[in-house]
Amino acid sequence: MDIITGITWWMIIPVILTGIVYAAILYYKNSQLQLSSFLKWTLFAFRFTLVSLIAFLLLSPHLMQTKKVVEQPVIIIAQDNSASVALSKDSLYFKNEYPAVLQQFKDEIAGEFRMDFYTFGQQVNKSGTLDFNDQRTDISELLQSISNSYYNRNVGAVVLISDGIVNTGIQPELVATEFPFPVYSVALGDTTSYPDLSIVDVRYNQMIFNQTDFPVEISFKGVNAPGTQVKIELYMEDKLIGTELKKIETRSYTGTCSFVVSASESGKKRLTAKIIPLEAESQLLNNSRVFYVDIVNEKQKVLLLSLSPHPDLGAFQSIFEDYFDVTTAYIRTFSPDDTDYSLIILHQLPGKGVDNQTIQKLLQSQSNASVLVVVGPQTDLAVFNSLQSGLQFVGTADQPMIEAYPVPVKEFALFSVESYMWDRLRGFPALTAPLVEMRTPVSFQSAVLQKVKSVETYFPLIGFSETPSRRWGYITGSGIWKWRLADYQMNGNQDSFREIIGKTVQYLLVKKDQRRLRLHVGTEFMLNEPVRFRAELYNKSMEKVNDAELKLEVKHIDSGSEYSFLFSRSDNEHELNAGRFPEGRYVYNSEVVYGSEKLQANGEFVVLESSLESRQMIANHDLLYRISKVTDGDFLYLAELNQLPETLRTNQAITSTASFTKVYDSFISLPAILMLLLLLLTLEWFIRKYNGTY
Template sequence: MGFTLDTEYSLWFALICLAVAFLYAFLFYRNDDKFKDISSWKIRLMFLLRFSAVFLISFFLLSPLIKTNNKFIEKPLIILAQDNSESILHSKDSSFYKTEYRIGFEKLKNELAQKYDVVSIGFGATISDSIDFSFTDKRTNYSALFSEIESRYSNRNIGALVIASDGLYNEGVNPQYSTNNINYPLYILALGDTSSQRDIMIKEVMYNNIAFLGNKFPLQIVVHARELKNTETNVHVYDSNHELFSKKINFKSDDAFEKISLELEAEKIGLQHYYIKVDADKQETNLVNNKREIVIDVIDNRQKVLVLFNSPHPDIGAIKNALSVNLNLETEIYSLSKFDKNISDYNLIILHQIPSLTNAATTILSDILAKKIPVLFVLGGQSSFAALNNLKTGFSIGQVKTNFDESQAYVDDKFTYFDIDSDLKEFIEKASPLLAPYGDYKFSNTSSVLCKQKVKGVQTEKPLILFDSYMNNKIGFILGEGIWRWEIFSYKEYNTHELFNRLINKMAQYLALKINKNNFQLTVKKIFSENEAVIFEAEIYNESFELNNSEEIGIDIFSSDSIKYSYNFNKTTNAYRLNIGNFPAGDYSYVARTKISEKPVTAKGKFSIVPLNIEAENTVANHKILNDLAKNNMGDIFSVNEFDKLKNRILSDENIVSIEYNEKQLQDFINLKLFFFLVLALLSIEWFLRKCFGSY
């Protein structure tokens, strides 16, 4: 290490500093009568101390810098990356990888460490800083490995990368497309078995995570068989107690795929487990991939819709047809005169021309409004506008005489209650006109107009479809009859009823949707895979329904065998979040607790962790992709027992050498503590000597 001295000004100014220091010290001690009786060498010593201190202080004014030049030697870095996924142990040599292989790998590491810097990385579903040879990761991701190496060691002197793996990956991109930034040799230790064994596996199960109570839901199973030509097996599906399905399948080749489609009935509410099993062949060694567990959340979330009509009309059939395509809605249609059910059983009521000129329906209308059941009024020639006005819902029509206009619709761009895309907007504005009552329309300023009337090509401000809220209850109005023409127009113009159905269902779903007014709201998925982090999110609202996160939230999670896990939520800007990481497969329940206005509140629920066996789906090692990786990146491939060959190859590589480099640093002279204490010492010693010699 060498250093030089430099300043922001010319070093010639240092001569001025010397002159100033000399002159100051000389004048200070020239004619001091206090030192007449002491020897001259003592005066010269004090002079020298004062001169040195003043010179250093004045020299600091030149902003001196110290330039240091440090020489470093960086040894080559050898990176050892071990595949820690489950597929390694699915070969016939599984015990070998737990014992002999581990010893050989550790020996290789230690021998390389005598000459190089060596780091170990475990990879699979995640990246770890150490290798434990547990082989428990549920997935294999090469691209994450290469990204991590690039992030950590891009500025290091990497001599070589050694990857020990079976070449199987099931997450991320093809590893051959992830090595563009590699400029060092890549060596491979090829693990696993490349021979094709007799194996039957459940390759894929396709299903929906949610099913509705009482409905049938589809299930599709793909079975893959290797080296089992002209054999047969049975596929079974069970719930927790019974066999629900069984089918015999035949394999016609040594690489056969069979697809089984079936339907099961959702009979119970909640998280339901289903188990799929394929009978194993007698000579089959890998039985892990012969079974699969899935979890389906069976819910009873269908909204019940009641359509009441005054008299038969084509509008009623059109509305019924549109609602029937929505599996989340259960629609019932009754004539007002024949309806005798409990009005409280419904989530939405559509009233076609009710109240009417012949039936004011006062009792049922009062019941609907009192129980805050969302309602959609469809008006027409049979409607009693006087009776409707008497309901005082915030909307009224004043008529001098009963007249109707043929009114086309045009969409109000300010409408935001639900999305109206460009296709739906085009359909509404091109659809046939409705027969809308002529009169003086009055509606509250809280109303939201979906579309307005266009009469004889002139856009008016009169609403045609609007929504409002009456006593915290949703209300909608279709202010005209003839909506059945829109259904016909949809099919005639677009060859499908989809646009008409979409519009009616958006209106129905908006009205029927219940707003969650709970002050403590907790959100979490109900189904997780085994390698997926479980994340909770929560919000607390005060009495004014404003977000507030001043309180703490605690949660207790219970496994099916009553093991308890307790956590506290982390606060975000105005809400809460909790990531509890990965949990073992199984069913869990939870209870979250907090306080709102000093009152304790809770939120309860359940979730399920589904086992993940993706590493067992393919057990034949892919050494071809490993060989391509090595050859394309200046390396080579070695078998699992060739530790010494791999070591000698690295040691003999003349390109793996240490790097020498210089590092220059600049440091302000005044920041050096040594010189501060030096000046302090000079002045202190001078003061002490003057004290002793009688000056002070």
């Protein structure tokens, strides 16, 4: 126990002197006091102690004490709440009897240890409701969440109760290798393989253009049905449009079949892929897959204008050719016409040694088109600066070129890209960029920065600016074709390249929103996934407000069922969790009366019947065993659950831990100090009163 002050202990001398001087003036300089010498010294001591103590308290002293803190071990019970548990052959048991078994187990654990209970599936919920309705399972998220929430805590064990079927997130074993607590896995479900046919995957383009043909590729799987001939059917709006027969060659066979579908009318269309079930097949939920395509009438027009042929042009075309009407041209032979373009891509333009007046005339005639500029060795930086003000190069004389590696900006928020794709971008090759300083306005948004010779700069490699008439995008280096090749070499596909460059183009193609009522909601939801809306309301000055009541009507197209909602207000927005909807297509309409005006916004979304949980019905106990082994835990079956409390109770590693911590208490907040001050004042007052003085 120590006394701590924020100043030097030499300050105690003025404290003591203050008490002495005050008490001396009161009792020895005051001639009117008719008291004996003993009483004067006694009262002097009381007043000296009182004043000195008060003066000492003005120094803000603290009492430091070392306290022993004992923490009981925590047993974390994590229950799989996904639909696959209840879809097994023991579904009635899990819905009716199992909750009581689990509650008894929780009570036994809580009687011996501190117990925390979680459910997991689509998300991790503490003390969540057990209903087996979650349509995804992510064990890796559970392990990461527990590891973060219980860092440096005394966790005795994590009891993982699951069927081991995982369909979302990263491999749980990767997280388990760094998991700090032992995992006791309790296996649910059935590992027996029954005869089964299933639709594994459907590959298609979500956006199709009217009066065109588009491919649909269906992957199917047959288990324990060798030699069986199966029929795969494809329906559009309940109309059969294709059939194909396939033979199951082995006990575990995976095959594909392809269909070519004609897009004859615009709108969102429902397609269903089906595989006719076997007579002995008991699980039919995975025999069909519903998906939707959006058939639109007209492609947006993109002009890809370049100084000369370059591999980057092919990289751009590989992204655009399925979705846009792309015109590729070269500046020396290009003549502007009356075509209205939605996006103009200038590759190494304005360029050196060419007539850049053509570009200026093009931008003047296409005043509403967005522009994406790719800077390269042949770009004329001086003319580039004169064309726009969003990005300026300082020192535009001939500059050497450097290798600029990509560094994603975490705070970038103009559009979203999966975090793992941004991480992949860090490993992509460098682009060829000019070695020159860049200046940008405050409103400029950088998505990717340049890294030069291991030094991360603040110069943009990919960035955006906006003027009242158009949006500008900038790629300040040439050679993105190398990103496309690197993505395939590293990951076996080009998904990251297509996502990042595709989202860049998609953002530029979106026109500035002048609507005063805007609704934000996803376009596709899984069954049992809540549908959340967010609305923005603006006044005539385009200032965001939320002082009006906003209503929403949702209608199921097929059944005609209607649902009414009222938004709640938060900050300057309106929010609504509309809950879960049955499978199908829905249209929604929102309206609000603001002042004397009636504002409306509408749209549509779909709820997919297909569930990730129904695609894999065989429990994966091997995964649970590996997690337990790598974390030094144990693996049990559900029938052994009643033995687990005793196992945990006799485990000597699960015990209370003691730690010592320093506690600082302010002197002025200690009750003993207050009592001492009151006692000194009371005694002094009583003695003076008793002896007839004041």
